Amino acid sequence: MGILVFIEHKSGVLNRTSLEAIAAAQKLGGDIGQKVSAVVLGAPSLANEIAAYDLEKVISAKNEKLKEYTPDAYADALEKVIRATTPEYVIMSHTYQARDFAPKVAARFAKGLIGDCIRMNVEGEKRVFTRRIFLGKLDADVVSEGEPPTFVTFQSGAFRGDQARKGSTAQIEEKPVDVGEARMKPEAPFQEAKQAVDLSKADIIIAVGRGIKSKDNLALAQKLAEAIGGDLAASRPICDAEWLPIDRQIGSSGQTVAPKLYIAIGISGAIQHLVGMKNSQTIVAINKDPEAPIFDIADYGIVGDLFEAVPVLTEEIKKLKG
Amino acid sequence: MKILVLMKQVANKDAILRINKDFTWIEEADLSFEVNESDGYALEESLRIKEKVGGEVVVVSMGPQRAKSVIKDALARGADRAIHVVGDKVVHLSPFAAASVLAEAIRDENADLVMTGLQSDDYGYAQTGVILAEILGLPHATIVIEIDASGDQLRVKRELESGWYQWYTMPKPALLTIQSGISQIRYATLKGIMAAKKKEIKEVTPNAETVGKPSHQRIEKIYLPQKSKQTQFLGNGDAKKGAIELAEKLRTEARVI
Numbered sequence: 192m193g194i195l196v197f198i199e200h201k202s203g204v205l206n207r208t209s210l211e212a213i214a215a216a217q218k219l220g221g222d223i224g225q226k227v228s229a230v231v232l233g234a235p236s237l238a239n240e241i242a243a244y245d246l247e248k249v250i251s252a253k254n255e256k257l258k259e260y261t262p263d264a265y266a267d268a269l270e271k272v273i274r275a276t277t278p279e280y281v282i283m284s285h286t287y288q289a290r291d292f293a294p295k296v297a298a299r300f301a302k303g304l305i306g307d308c309i310r311m312n313v314e315g316e317k318r319v320f321t322r323r324i325f326l327g328k329l330d331a332d333v334v335s336e337g338e339p340p341t342f343v344t345f346q347s348g349a350f351r352g353d354q355a356r357k358g359s360t361a362q363i364e365e366k367p368v369d370v371g372e373a374r375m376k377p378e379a380p381f382q383e384a385k386q387a388v389d390l391s392k393a394d395i396i397i398a399v400g401r402g403i404k405s406k407d408n409l410a411l412a413q414k415l416a417e418a419i420g421g422d423l424a425a426s427r428p429i430c431d432a433e434w435l436p437i438d439r440q441i442g443s444s445g446q447t448v449a450p451k452l453y454i455a456i457g458i459s460g461a462i463q464h465l466v467g468m469k470n471s472q473t474i475v476a477i478n479k480d481p482e483a484p485i486f487d488i489a490d491y492g493i494v495g496d497l498f499e500a501v502p503v504l505t506e507e508i509k510k511l512k513g
Numbered sequence: 514m515k516i517l518v519l520m521k522q523v524a525n526k527d528a529i530l531r532i533n534k535d536f537t538w539i540e541e542a543d544l545s546f547e548v549n550e551s552d553g554y555a556l557e558e559s560l561r562i563k564e565k566v567g568g569e570v571v572v573v574s575m576g577p578q579r580a581k582s583v584i585k586d587a588l589a590r591g592a593d594r595a596i597h598v599v600g601d602k603v604v605h606l607s608p609f610a611a612a613s614v615l616a617e618a619i620r621d622e623n624a625d626l627v628m629t630g631l632q633s634d635d636y637g638y639a640q641t642g643v644i645l646a647e648i649l650g651l652p653h654a655t656i657v658i659e660i661d662a663s664g665d666q667l668r669v670k671r672e673l674e675s676g677w678y679q680w681y682t683m684p685k686p687a688l689l690t691i692q693s694g695i696s697q698i699r700y701a702t703l704k705g706i707m708a709a710k711k712k713e714i715k716e717v718t719p720n721a722e723t724v725g726k727p728s729h730q731r732i733e734k735i736y737l738p739q740k741s742k743q744t745q746f747l748g749n750g751d752a753k754k755g756a757i758e759l760a761e762k763l764r765t766e767a768r769v770i
Contacts, residue, residue: 261681262643262653287674290631291655294608294640298647302729303608303640319733325539326634328530332733341729374652375683382676395769419770431694437676444672444692452769473767474742475759477752482529484738490767491759492744495752503753507760511770 194220194227195250195278195340197269198241199288201260201380203234205241208284210352213244215311215345216282217356222313225279229361232268233257238363245358250276254370261373262292269296271368278340285344287443297342304342305333307462309349327462327484347443347466388422388438395421395452398441398468399429402457402478402497406434411498412456415505418512421452426464442467457497460485477501514568514662514685516559517619518592519629519642520552522576522583526634536734538605548583551630555691557698559628560591562662569593573619575603575611581714588709589701595714596622603719607728612644614719620649626667627688631656646688653688654681658695 196216199206213229220227226247231238238251252272256264265288273281273296281296283289285307297303309330310321317334320343324331335341390396397416403409409423416423423439430440441448442464453471458464460476460483468474469488476489477497486492493500524530525545533540559570572587574580575598584595598618606614619627627646632639646653658678659670668682672692701709747762748755764770 266647287656287672290639291643291671294643295647295653297640298609298612298644301609303612303638303644305730306638306640322637323738324635324637324735325524325530326526326637327738329532329539329735330738331735333730334733335729336731337727337729375654375681378680378682380673380677380679383678427694443674445676447675452763452767473763473769475763476744477755480527486744487738487740488742489744490742491762492746493748493752493755493759494746495748495750495755497752499752500748500756500759503756504760507757508763508770511760511764 193225193247193276193278194280194282195273195276196227196229197281197283197289198229198231198237199284199286200231200234200237203237205237206284206286207352208286208347210355211347211350212282212284212345213355214350214352217245218350219280219282219311219313223318228276228278230269230272232265235365242361242363243357244361245356246361248362248364250364250366252366252368254368256370256373259377260288261375261377262295263373263375264370265292266295266299267370268368270299272366273340275366281340281342283342283344285346289344293342293344300340302337302342304344305335306344308343308345311343323462327460327465328482346462348469383437390422390424390439390441390446390448393422393448393450395419396424396441396448396450396471397421397454397456398424398426398458399456400426400458400464401428403429406432408498409434411501415454415501415508418505418508421454424448426458426461455485455489456501458485459483460487514562514566514625515571515622516562516568516626516628517571517573517622517624518552518556518559518587519615519627520556520572520574520583520587521549521630521633522546522574522580523549523633523635526550532735536736537732538735546579546582548586549630549633551632551691551693553630553698554693554695555628555630556587556590556592557696558660558691560699561696562626562660566662568625571596571622571624573598573615575600575615577601577604584714585709586701588712589705590699591705594712596717597714598717598719600719600724602724606724607730608638608640609644610724610726610728612641612648613723613726615641615645616648617720617723618717623686625685626662627651627686629690631690631692642688642690649688651686651688652683653690654683655690656692657689658692660689
């Protein structure tokens with residue numbers, strides 16, 4: 192019984208998507224009438240911070256080997272906490288860290304995760320979790336089967352962190368856990384180069400994707416960016432091909448932005464891109480495929496050839512600004 | 514070094530998907546298929562490691578007979594031999610069941626390195642590799658973008674979020690899941706295609722008991738995503754007209770110009 196929510200951190204600093212996980216767990220707890228507890232691995236000071244939320248308790252798992260993240264140590268520790276608390280649900284944010292070790296934990300319970308969910312819906316005894324499949328082209332409603340625990344991870348943005356409810360201070364349970372020797376040895380995390388371009392402050396972003404077809408065609412988008420007074424950005428394939436430097440990349444492995452205007456040119460809208468820009472105020476999508484997922488979040492859409500649309504748009508904007 | 518590469522055949526990225534009449538999957542008739550994108554990069558990394566340190570690259574694919582095209586393509590690019598876990602149902606296994614079937618198929622190979630893409634482009638579970646590592650008792654790393662296999666230990670660079678990276682060192686054997694786009698994938702040469710015809714493809718029938726184990730998650734129905742926003746489509750198929758309308762909307766409605 193109960194819901195266990197996993198709190199992620201880097202050297203004791205909270206990963207703020209964990210607040211979204213708390214909000215999700217509280218919503219599920221309310222819907223099915225179960226209490227929510229949180230688990231923090233190897234960060235006692237963070238446990239105090241998390242205790243301010245409306246939770247049954249905060250389990251602060253302790254072991255020297257949890258000082259730095261490794262999938263081996265984390266899997267051992269979380270498995271121990273789950274076995275000790277026997278929750279019905281384990282809720283996490285679908286971060287890179289969760290992707291790295293949560294399936295390992297689930298495997299020890301002979302199952303996997305219901306991963307990267309964007310919604311959940313409780314109807315009586317039935318709990319439906321919705322996840323995107325086929326790179327965002329389709330949604331799948333998924334139900335859990337078999338014995339608890341059910342492991343569910345939620346996509347960043349599926350719940351709002353500021354809706355995680357505070358409460359009277361939750362009890363903290365300090366829990367020493369046995370952890371085996373981690374086989375993988377981490378070095379210190381680093382950033383490749385200082386990001387030269389901070390797109391998070393841009394008011395207008397013109398982003399290009401695969402549909403631009405060649406490096407030479409970037410000039411089209413560049414001209415539009417100059418005409419409208421915006422910054423040029425790209426989806427991952429463009430930076431992988433080195434047509435634009437990596438500091439122009441928007442998405443889960445690049446920058447997260449929320450400009451006043453985001454114009455997506457030839458971008459289909461894979462989830463990894465959408466998470467980096469979906470909070471933009473006004474979103475425009477120009478794409479030849481009417482089914483492209485980018486249109487799901489666009490305010491304005493042009494279905495058609497970007498090589499026709501973009502030069503005309505550039506000229507029109509020059510006229511309006513002229 | 515013996516390297517196993519797990520490669521999945523998925524629907525072509527540009528394919529128009531039609532939902533089947535049970536709303537549980539897509540119609541596969543007339544659908545075109547291709548190799549899962551990140552698995553292609555896993556193969557490329559395997560071939561590059563083999564070229565540096567020597568050894569063997571074995572392709573492993575699970576799926577119906579149509580998956581042979583992925584296998585043959587990998588052999589043409591330079592893989593040495595293949596294992597095909599043949600079945601229709603295996604495509605729809607949960608990540609744990611899929612990893613269990615794969616573990617049975619490859620355990621006796623005793624590979625030094627198992628590589629696969631970080632997630633599939635159809636179900637997108639992004640877990641099968643990690644679960645497989647757990648079942649086989651191997652250390653693992655996910656979202657790997659660089660591999661140094663020259664020493665006794667593996668040293669791999671992992672991508673973290675928001676432009677951060679981290680190196681990990683681990684003993685062999687190990688399992689790595691590979692990020693897309695980390696190298697330029699080679700094409701199959703005519704010579705490679707000819708050579709591939711002589712390479713071994715071992716067919717394996719999965720253990721019915723393993724395949725039939727109860728699933729822990731079931732898809733109730735699939736459907737087109739609900740729109741979170743009402744999109745105004747402009748130009749009615751005429752891109753130039755759409756652009757003119759758009760400029761006007763950006764000025765009068767969105768007020769960003």
